[in-house]
Amino acid sequence: MASLSKTSVWRRFSSTFTSKPTPSKTxxxxxxxxxxxxxxxxxxxxxxxxxxxxxxxxxxxxxxxxxxxxxxxxxxxxxxxxxxxxxxxxxxxxxxxxxxxxxxxxxxxxxxxxxxxxxxxxxxxxxxxxxxxxxxxxxxxxxxxxxxxxxxxxxxxxxxxxxxxxxxxxxxxxxxxxxxxxxxxxxxxxxxxxxxxxxxxxxxxxxxxxxxxxxxxxxxxxxxxxxxxxxxxxxxxxxxxxxxxxxxxxxxxxxxxxxxxxxxxxxxxxxxxxxxxxxxxxxxxxxxxxxxxxxxxxxxxxxxxxxxxxxxxxxxxxxxxxxxxxxxDGEGATKFVTVSVDGATSYADAHKVASRISTSALVKTALFGEDANWGRILAATGSIPLSAPLDPTRVSVSFIPADGTAPLPLLVNGEPEKVDEVRAKEIVSAEDLEIRVDLGLGNESAKYWTCDFRVREDQWGL
Amino acid sequence: MASLSKTSVWRRFSSTFTSKPTPSKTxxxxxxxxxxxxxxxxxxxxxxxxxxxxxxxxxxxxxxxxxxxxxxxxxxxxxxxxxxxxxxxxxxxxxxxxxxxxxxxxxxxxxxxxxxxxxxxxxxxxxxxxxxxxxxxxxxxxxxxxxxxxxxxxxxxxxxxxxxxxxxxxxxxxxxxxxxxxxxxxxxxxxxxxxxxxxxxxxxxxxxxxxxxxxxxxxxxxxxxxxxxxxxxxxxxxxxxxxxxxxxxxxxxxxxxxxxxxxxxxxxxxxxxxxxxxxxxxxxxxxxxxxxxxxxxxxxxxxxxxxxxxxxxxxxxxxxxxxxxxxxDGEGATKFVTVSVDGATSYADAHKVASRISTSALVKTALFGEDANWGRILAATGSIPLSAPLDPTRVSVSFIPADGTAPLPLLVNGEPEKVDEVRAKEIVSAEDLEIRVDLGLGNESAKYWTCDFRVREDQWGL
Missing domain, CATH: 3.60.70.12 (L-amino peptidase D-ALA esterase/amidase)
Incomplete structure (x- = not known):
């Protein structure tokens, strides 16, 4: 049956994708x-x-x-x-x-x-x-x-x-x-x-x-x-x-x-x-x-x-x-990303935003490309209806390094930060990374875990 | 600012992706x-x-x-x-x-x-x-x-x-x-x-x-x-x-x-x-x-x-x-895919299903891989709540070729068809393609237009 067959024609290209292999999970x-x-x-x-x-x-x-x-x-x-x-x-x-x-x-x-x-x-x-x-x-x-x-x-x-x-x-x-x-x-x-x-x-x-x-x-x-x-x-x-x-x-x-x-x-x-x-x-x-x-x-x-x-x-x-x-162990994943959403007025709202960021193709490709692209995070954050409407001037976005070093603010209360590019690159190059979004509206939080999208590197601005 | 810089490190890999170039749109x-x-x-x-x-x-x-x-x-x-x-x-x-x-x-x-x-x-x-x-x-x-x-x-x-x-x-x-x-x-x-x-x-x-x-x-x-x-x-x-x-x-x-x-x-x-x-x-x-x-x-x-x-x-x-x-002209698109959903009890339900299929990463990668994978279409169809619940025994899925030749049924009233693999391959190899899903519940229809997801060919079963 057609739907069950592996399309072997693609296999022969695989050997050319030697750049950035999936890390070993053993x-x-x-x-x-x-x-x-x-x-x-x-x-x-x-x-x-x-x-x-x-x-x-x-x-x-x-x-x-x-x-x-x-x-x-x-x-x-x-x-x-x-x-x-x-x-x-x-x-x-x-x-x-x-x-x-x-x-x-x-x-x-x-x-x-x-x-x-x-x-x-x-x-x-x-x-x-x-x-x-x-x-x-x-x-x-x-x-x-x-x-x-x-x-x-x-x-x-x-x-x-x-x-x-x-x-x-x-x-x-x-x-x-x-x-x-x-x-x-x-x-x-x-x-x-x-x-x-x-x-x-x-x-x-x-x-x-x-x-x-x-x-x-x-x-x-x-x-x-x-x-x-x-x-x-x-x-x-x-x-x-x-x-x-x-x-x-x-x-x-x-x-x-x-x-x-x-x-x-x-x-x-x-x-x-x-x-x-x-x-x-x-x-x-x-x-x-x-x-x-x-x-x-x-x-x-x-x-x-x-x-x-x-x-x-x-x-x-x-x-x-x-x-x-x-x-x-996600198929093709090269990164393990925690998405934390704080400052929501309900767990459901926090969970919705965390889910939306975690499934955004543009966020996931930027993660694969190791690009600290807060614009994509913000666009995803704003794209779903919530029970308490977002106030753009209260939203903050930061990257939290997995090694316990200082967080890197990208957006604070709706205002873009002047970002140290070298530091940003250091953080997003690690296998583990946390994206933290604070909605600034309440005290509820949710976490989501996602991986990157291992797309072709010539796509979506990477 | 970090978010604005193109990550040029990826550029140097682009030349290796000579397989299946994006078709010219001029x-x-x-x-x-x-x-x-x-x-x-x-x-x-x-x-x-x-x-x-x-x-x-x-x-x-x-x-x-x-x-x-x-x-x-x-x-x-x-x-x-x-x-x-x-x-x-x-x-x-x-x-x-x-x-x-x-x-x-x-x-x-x-x-x-x-x-x-x-x-x-x-x-x-x-x-x-x-x-x-x-x-x-x-x-x-x-x-x-x-x-x-x-x-x-x-x-x-x-x-x-x-x-x-x-x-x-x-x-x-x-x-x-x-x-x-x-x-x-x-x-x-x-x-x-x-x-x-x-x-x-x-x-x-x-x-x-x-x-x-x-x-x-x-x-x-x-x-x-x-x-x-x-x-x-x-x-x-x-x-x-x-x-x-x-x-x-x-x-x-x-x-x-x-x-x-x-x-x-x-x-x-x-x-x-x-x-x-x-x-x-x-x-x-x-x-x-x-x-x-x-x-x-x-x-x-x-x-x-x-x-x-x-x-x-x-x-x-x-x-x-x-x-x-x-x-x-979607970034990296190699296919133009019409998703038609018929047989819904409301336009909103038909539109929701068409949207879900059109945004499914697994459907889009299967399209790029030219794999007639109705299982992924079906999983996407069933994954969202609708005002009229789906009846799996009434759902049909078919591919409609862009050249006016006969449609290819993949699933009829919930039962998988015996699919002619050569014919399926012919249809999904064309640049233009229509996926038609009939929910079998009512008379409302919606259409969506999407493209394929040009992922790395060694990913997601391609």
């Missing part, structure tokens, strides 16, 4: 001690055969082994064209009232725009993974698996290969080839099975404590292209392909878990942009299996707001870490 | 017979010295010589950072209740983000041009000039050079070097003075008749970069740099002229995108001096809706011609 992946991962999960990543190249991982299976029921929550893309796995995961969450014990994820094929067959395939993945779980209080038939897919749009899954791959992980089968484990190697295999055009597996772990009790968070995600997520809780319409999952051994009431995730996703995955395009598959899932919460009640937003707040902040900080990895 | 500019231009205008373009290179035109002066009062209307950018000439032209129109007799336009400097000095300079341009006009019923002091500027942001105008340039055109001065004229050469000089990174002067003329009486329209515009206008009538906030003016010898009541222009701009200049970024200076002005309407009353939307409708449609068709020239 240092962003390093071993993590086994003890840092949440308790009560076994997982793996295998080659099921969705991807043609032998040995390349394309299927992840994650199971909770906790004796407690696991809570689950999710944020899905708001794209009107929901891929089958998105629809199925939403239905599983609804039917189980926010409980789930397993995740199954494939890369290489998005199972999007695949009609009835796509839905059947996604449900078959759920059933095959359910069969790997220990019986849940005798209710063997309950659907307890959430499913995610990423890859090309418009192709059906090689479902028999996928089902065989899932079944091969059963510890109960006679010829079990199960590679399920709980140490770093198992987590890394799962993270690798998420990858499409990502250049490194994105895996992080974090330990935190609430009232002296220690808990763990671990997460994996993938991105690279079609990255401008706009995800909401299951009730909404869908948009973006970014996939991520976060697993914790804390115990949290399902409704509170969703509330914490929605807050965290707004400030993390919904605050990043690579190319400004939302996918049909974007999904962030979280499981909380309570394996480290023996003897404790589930965290409940209503009953114990203080504990909930601690958990929510931990989850948000962790989600920001995971989201930033996607920007760092 | 055939889009050709002589027009003198008789095709509207009566009652004299105009010119001169080198005032805003641009450093000697002889390059940077100042246009356009005067109505009609004995009738000229009506004027305008649509200005909705960007919150309004450039001084935008604010001044708005005030002139308000003070004169929609009457004006002159236009003055400079390129090379946008007079944007220039504070109090910028406002003084714009008013000085108005006064100097007013002085060239014949006294209007003795009211010599009336401000009757509209002003536009385009170029770099954050620099003040070399105002004395500009004022000397304007004054040099006075037929009354002793040492007059006036080059004001009314034939093709004069119109072309004016059009050239609008240019920034445009590769050809954008000038068109059109003859039309209402009830047997013949009228003329002539227009000039410029674009190239920071092109995604969103302009409204003078009351609104401002956004986009696209400059254009349309001159006619019809007679139209000021309020009706504004009504016709607002309609025309929504369907022309507000329906084009080059890079998705709106400027601080975007302005479209129209003057109607009635020089060909001797003995006729002014066209009035209330009094004679039929004549008004004819005029509005002529103006709209003409504005679309002018707007398309900007897309054809």
């Amino acid at each position: 240092h962003l992946h390093a071993p993590i001690p086994d003890s840092a991962f949440p308790k009560g999960y076994v997982l793996t990543g295998i080659h099921a055969g969705v991807k043609k190249k032998p040995g390349v991982l394309d299927l992840a299976v994650i199971l909770s082994t906790s004796s407690r029921p696991a809570s689950a929550a999710a944020c899905f893309t708001r794209n009107a064209f929901k891929a089958a796995p998105v629809v199925v995961s939403q239905q599983v969450l609804e039917q189980n009232q926010g409980r789930a014990r397993a995740l199954v994820v494939n890369s290489g094929c998005a199972n999007a725009v695949t009609g009835k067959q796509g839905m059947e395939d996604a449900w078959a993945m759920v059933a095959a993974t359910d069969a790997l779980l220990e019986p849940n209080q005798g209710q063997k038939s309950q659907k307890e698996t959430l499913v995610m897919s990423t890859g090309v749009i418009g192709q059906t899954l090689p479902i028999s290969k996928i089902l065989a791959g899932i079944t091969s992980q059963s510890p109960k089968s006679v010829d079990s080839k199960s590679t399920l484990g709980s140490g770093f190697e198992a987590w890394e295999r799962a993270a690798r099975a998420f990858m499409t055009t990502d250049t490194f597996p994105k895996l992080r772990a974090r330990t935190f404590s609430i009232r002296g009790k220690e808990y763990h968070l671990a997460g994996m995600d993938k991105g690279a292209g079609m990255i401008h997520p706009n995800m909401g809780p299951p009730s909404g319409q869908l948009h973006a392909t970014l996939l991520g999952c976060i697993l914790t051994d804390a115990a949290v009431v399902p409704k509170s878990l969703q509330s914490a995730l929605t807050y965290a996703v707004d400030r993390s995955f919904n605050s990043i942009s690579v190319d400004g395009d939302m996918s049909t598959n974007d999904t962030i899932l979280v499981l909380a299996n309570g394996a480290a919460a023996e003897g404790s009640a589930e965290i409940d937003e209503q009953a114990d707001p203080e504990a909930f707040e601690l958990f929510k902040q931990e989850l948000t900080t962790f989600a920001i870490d995971l989201a930033q990895l996607v920007v760092r | 055939h889009l500019h050709a002589p027009i017979p003198d008789s095709a231009f509207p009566k009652g205008y004299v105009l010119t373009g001169i080198h005032a010295g805003v641009k450093k290179k000697p002889g390059v035109l940077d100042l246009a002066v356009i005067l109505s010589t009609s004995s009738r009062p000229a009506s004027a209307a305008a649509c200005f950018t909705r960007n919150a950072f309004k450039a001084a000439p935008v604010v001044v032209s708005q005030q002139v129109l308000e003070q004169n209740q929609g009457r004006a007799r002159a236009l003055v336009v400079n390129s090379g400097c946008a007079n944007a983000v220039t504070g109090k000095q910028g406002m003084e300079d714009a008013w000085a341009m108005v006064a100097a041009t007013d002085a060239l006009l014949e006294p209007n019923q003795g009211q010599k002091s009336q401000k009757e000039t509209l002003v536009m500027s385009t170029g770099v942001i954050g620099q003040t105008l070399p105002i004395s050079k500009i004022l000397a340039g304007i004054t040099s055109q006075s037929p009354k001065s002793v040492d007059s070097k006036s080059t004001l004229g009314s034939g093709f050469e004069a119109w072309e000089r004016a059009a050239r003075a609008f240019m920034t990174t445009d590769t050809f002067p954008k000038l068109r003329a059109r003859t039309f008749s209402i009830r047997g009486k013949e009228y003329h329209l002539a227009g000039m515009d410029k674009g190239a970069g920071m092109i995604h206008p969103n302009m409204g009538p003078p009351s609104g906030q401002l956004h986009a740099t696209l400059l254009g003016c349309i001159l006619t010898d019809a007679a139209v009541v000021p309020k009706s002229l504004q009504s016709a222009l607002t309609y025309a701009v929504d369907r022309s200049f507000n329906s084009i995108s080059v890079d998705g970024d709106m400027s601080t200076n975007d302005t479209i002005l129209v003057l109607a001096n009635g020089a060909a309407a001797e003995g006729s009353a002014e066209i009035d939307e209330q009094a004679d809706p039929e004549a008004f409708e004819l005029f509005k449609q002529e103006l709209t068709t003409f504005a679309i011609d002018l707007a398309q020239l900007v897309v054809r």
